[in-house]
Amino acid sequence: MTAPAWLFTHAAVLDPETATVSGDRRVLVVDGVVSEVGGDDVDFSGARRVDLAGRTLMPGLIDAHVHVTAATADLSALPRLPWSFTTLHAAAELRAMLARGVTSARDCGGADHGLVMALEQGLVTGPRLFHAGKALSQTGGHGDVRQPGDQSRHDPYCCPDFGRICDGVSEVRRAARDELRKGATHLKAMLSGGAASPTDRIDSTQFSGEELDAIVEEARAADRYVAGHAYTPRAIRRGLEHGIRTIEHGNFLDDDTAPRFAEHDAFLVPTLVTYDALARDGAAAGMPPASIAKILEVRDDGFRGLETAHRHGVPIALGTDLLGSLQSQQLHELTLRREVQSPADVLRSATTVGAALLRRRGELGTVAPGAHADLLVVDGNPLDDLAVLTRRGPVAVWRAGELVSGAVDALG
Numbered sequence: 351m352t353a354p355a356w357l358f359t360h361a362a363v364l365d366p367e368t369a370t371v372s373g374d375r376r377v378l379v380v381d382g383v384v385s386e387v388g389g390d391d392v393d394f395s396g397a398r399r400v401d402l403a404g405r406t407l408m409p410g411l412i413d414a415h416v417h418v419t420a421a422t423a424d425l426s427a428l429p430r431l432p433w434s435f436t437t438l439h440a441a442a443e444l445r446a447m448l449a450r451g452v453t454s455a456r457d458c459g460g461a462d463h464g465l466v467m468a469l470e471q472g473l474v475t476g477p478r479l480f481h482a483g484k485a486l487s488q489t490g491g492h493g494d495v496r497q498p499g500d501q502s503r504h505d506p507y508c509c510p511d512f513g514r515i516c517d518g519v520s521e522v523r524r525a526a527r528d529e530l531r532k533g534a535t536h537l538k539a540m541l542s543g544g545a546a547s548p549t550d551r552i553d554s555t556q557f558s559g560e561e562l563d564a565i566v567e568e569a570r571a572a573d574r575y576v577a578g579h580a581y582t583p584r585a586i587r588r589g590l591e592h593g594i595r596t597i598e599h600g601n602f603l604d605d606d607t608a609p610r611f612a613e614h615d616a617f618l619v620p621t622l623v624t625y626d627a628l629a630r631d632g633a634a635a636g637m638p639p640a641s642i643a644k645i646l647e648v649r650d651d652g653f654r655g656l657e658t659a660h661r662h663g664v665p666i667a668l669g670t671d672l673l674g675s676l677q678s679q680q681l682h683e684l685t686l687r688r689e690v691q692s693p694a695d696v697l698r699s700a701t702t703v704g705a706a707l708l709r710r711r712g713e714l715g716t717v718a719p720g721a722h723a724d725l726l727v728v729d730g731n732p733l734d735d736l737a738v739l740t741r742r743g744p745v746a747v748w749r750a751g752e753l754v755s756g757a758v759d760a761l762g
Contacts, residue, residue: 353382353751356723357397363387363717364408364732366701369694371731377407379723382751386719400758405745406731406738408697409715410453410477410724412704413680414619415598415669418443418479419460419510423628423635423673425546426495428460429509436510440465443677444476449755450681451744453724454478454704454714456536458577458598458671459485459493459512463533475754478724480708482577483529485513485538486522486565491556492544492579513540522561526568537569541578541594542585545628545644546637546673552644555585559592566593577619581648583607590614596707598669601625601648603655608662617707618664620656621671623683625649628676635674656690666691667707668700681740693736723751727761 356379363375376392378385386392421431421439428436440461447455454477461481468474484506487493493513496502506514506525516525526537539557543550550556557565569576570593578594580586583604586597590610596617603618611618628637628645637645659666670683687696705715713722725748730738746756 353723355380355394355397356748356751357392357394357399358407359399359401360404361402361407362404362731364406364697365717366409366694366697366715369697369733371406371733373404375407377717379725379748379751382723384717384719384721384723387717398758400761402727402761405761406728407717408726408728408732409701409717409721410726410747410749411451411700412454412456412668412708412715413447413452413477413670413700414456414596414667414704414707415458415621415671416447416455416677417460417512417671417673418447418455418457418465420512420673423546423632423637423676425512425673426497426548426638427636428495429511431510433510437465441468441474441476444469444474444479446678447680448476448747448749449743451726451739451747452477452680453747453749454708454710455480456708457481458538460510466533477749478714480535481533482536482538483532483534484511485540485579486525486529487513487515487540488556488561489515489517490549491515492540492542492547492550494549495547497548519560519564522557523564523568526565530568530572530574534574536574537565537576539565539576539578539594541580541589542582544579544581545625545648546641548638548640552581552647555582555588559588562589562592562594590616596667599652599671600659601652601655603658605658605662608658608664611659611662611664617667617703618659619667619669619707620652620659621669621683622652622656622686623679624671624673624676625652626682626686627672627679631676635676637673653690656687660691660695665703665706666695666699667704668696681743684736685740688736693733696736697732724749727756
């Protein structure tokens with residue numbers, strides 16, 4: 351089915367890269383792609399006209415770290431949930447994400463090719479989904495959700511889990527190849543301990559150098575890349591040295607480590623909102639007390655890590671990492687980033703930097719000819735006040751030229 355053609359008139363077009371808004375523009379969308387951006391000369395007789403009356407037209411947001419199948423904040427409970435429940439939770443979350451203005455999302459553990467198929471065939475409404483399949487973890491690592499004393503064997507093919515366990519070079523190669531076979535657009539490797547896992551310390555490092563080399567080698571052989579969960583400078587440095595392209599979280603990033611991102615053409619994806627939400631509402635969302643204690647340990651350091659990365663010019667993408675019922679707080683990440691970054695920097699993180707991370711520069715995160723027509727209409731200028739996104743939300747959302755949230759009549 352061909353997407354309808356749209357002609358937006360009297361639009362204030364936001365360019366996140368230059369942090370500018372151009373008034374009284376016309377934007378033509380044909381076959382789900384931005385065809386032209388210009389003045390009164392832009393026209394198309396077959397297009398449906400939408401007079402934005404000076405409202406802002408901007409690219410859809412990109413969340414580079416989500417877990418759409420995490421139906422509870424208690425990760426150890428995920429393998430016990432029915433597939434049907436987890437899938438329906440993911441479908442509801444994807445739909446809500448899109449209504450919030452997130453038109454592309456990178457899942458870093460849990461989503462699979464089936465969800466991508468459902469989105470492509472219209473069975474589920476949601477953002478473009480880039481997924482890692484199951485994250486790779488060593489035994490006792492951040493992806494091992496078994497409790498101390500649990501003698502059960504891990505089955506990587508069982509259950510709606512967010513990770514799989516693999517030890518040794520041959521096992522990590524097999525696991526990496528298997529996730530790539532199943533359609534992963536990137537791989538995820540656990541480089542350090544985590545707050546939501548029950549048996550590891552946050553300051554631990556995980557996987558040997560040889561294992562990391564094998565994971566990265568398999569990803570590169572498939573023209574993919576590896577994202578790495580890491581908190582400490584030591585874990586971050588190990589990841590960068592072994593070819594990890596995106597560092598997730600990075601709460602304890604320091605001045606010695608930050609310049610190394612440029613040396614390795616790497617990205618940082620902080621996720622401040624998940625610590626804020628879990629510290630406040632984690633118990634109600636199902637997170638056990640031991641994990642909440644670890645959350646409090648890393649929460650405040652996330653702002654210092656973000657400030658360090660920003661000061662050193664590290665490419666910073668937007669990520670949220672929210673779990674269970676807390677996923678509704680997704681846009682609060684923009685508000686928290688504002689404590690360190692300007693609105694323009696925050697918007698770049700959520701658009702052009704995210705597009706570069708996804709290797710979709712020029713296709714996503716911009717309103718320009720040739721880009722996918724993933725578009726938001728908002729009342730007001732987010733460069734002046736991010737609240738037009740975080741509190742009011744978009745008036746209307748288009749994904750690939752299809753109106754998926756809001757009503758054109760409300761724009762009149």
